[in-house]
Amino acid sequence: MAKRVRLVLLSFFMALSILSCASRPPPAPGVVPEFPVEEEEPLPSIGEPSGLLLAFDDDYEEVWERYFDLLDRYEAKVTFFVQGDYSTFCAAAVKKGHEIGYHTKSHPNLLKVSRQVFFEETLGGAEALRQQGLPLKSFAYPYGFSEPWMEDALEEHFSIRRGFGATCRIYSVPAIKAGYISSKSIDNIQYKSDAAFEADISAMLMMIQSNGGILPLTTHTITAKADWGISPERLEYLLRTAAELGLKFYRYGDFF
Numbered sequence: 001m002a003k004r005v006r007l008v009l010l011s012f013f014m015a016l017s018i019l020s021c022a023s024r025p026p027p028a029p030g031v032v033p034e035f036p037v038e039e040e041e042p043l044p045s046i047g048e049p050s051g052l053l054l055a056f057d058d059d060y061e062e063v064w065e066r067y068f069d070l071l072d073r074y075e076a077k078v079t080f081f082v083q084g085d086y087s088t089f090c091a092a093a094v095k096k097g098h099e100i101g102y103h104t105k106s107h108p109n110l111l112k113v114s115r116q117v118f119f120e121e122t123l124g125g126a127e128a129l130r131q132q133g134l135p136l137k138s139f140a141y142p143y144g145f146s147e148p149w150m151e152d153a154l155e156e157h158f159s160i161r162r163g164f165g166a167t168c169r170i171y172s173v174p175a176i177k178a179g180y181i182s183s184k185s186i187d188n189i190q191y192k193s194d195a196a197f198e199a200d201i202s203a204m205l206m207m208i209q210s211n212g213g214i215l216p217l218t219t220h221t222i223t224a225k226a227d228w229g230i231s232p233e234r235l236e237y238l239l240r241t242a243a244e245l246g247l248k249f250y251r252y253g254d255f256f
């Protein structure tokens with residue numbers, strides 16, 4: 001009986017956490033929270049399959065290319081939200097099975113530019129890459145900032161638009177198909193230690209493995225030195241843990 005009550009409570013709290021993983025307190029460094037993956041009854045699912053949307057933003061193309069082999073090792077397909085103009089990196093990434101999304105020409109805060117500049121930075125910049133044969137289904141707002149009118153302006157040009165922040169959200173496939181999602185930052189600046197990073201990643205990945213749903217995670221360069229980037233060791237921890245849990249890596253465009 002007690003176990004039944006505990007299961008109901010756990011189900012309730014896990015359903016809440018689908019809305020926002022960050023609504024619960026962060027686990028203490030080095031402590032991996034327990035999740036009821038071995039309970040006898042299955043937990044409610046928000047939709048199969050479960051997996052990750054891993055993205056890298058900005059213009060770290062030379063660095064990213066050096067880690068293609070690491071991504072290959074774990075069969076991880078990711079989305080690179082590039083800024084600026086077309087480069088040979090785009091072709092190399094697509095050849096590897098990754099997706100190229102767009103992240104504006106020069107990474108302005110779109111809340112602070114004129115409408116003319118907004119369109120030059122988004123649709124104008126994307127046009128140059130599209131002429132090179134890239135479909136650019138996906139768009140990431142610089143700093144994650146957007147307003148409703150921007151969504152109206154971009155929705156017919158990009159199948160999915162992406163915001164960005166510290167909050168973890170897990171999405172059902174229909175919610176992704178609605179066209180706008182927000183991704184959690186897993187940059188070095190978000191975690192005081194490797195142990196804190198590993199605890200948070202484990203908790204999030206175990207949650208989607210047991211409960212279903214798609215988890216968007218975003219970082220930038222790949223180095224231990226940058227605030228807005230991920231160390232190679234942390235990236236490999238994420239890739240290895242996802243592989244061990246049997247989670248699939250999706251590209252943003254896979255849902256469209």
Ligand SMILES: [Zn+2]
Pocket residue numbers: 057058103107141142143
């Ligand atoms: Zn950016």
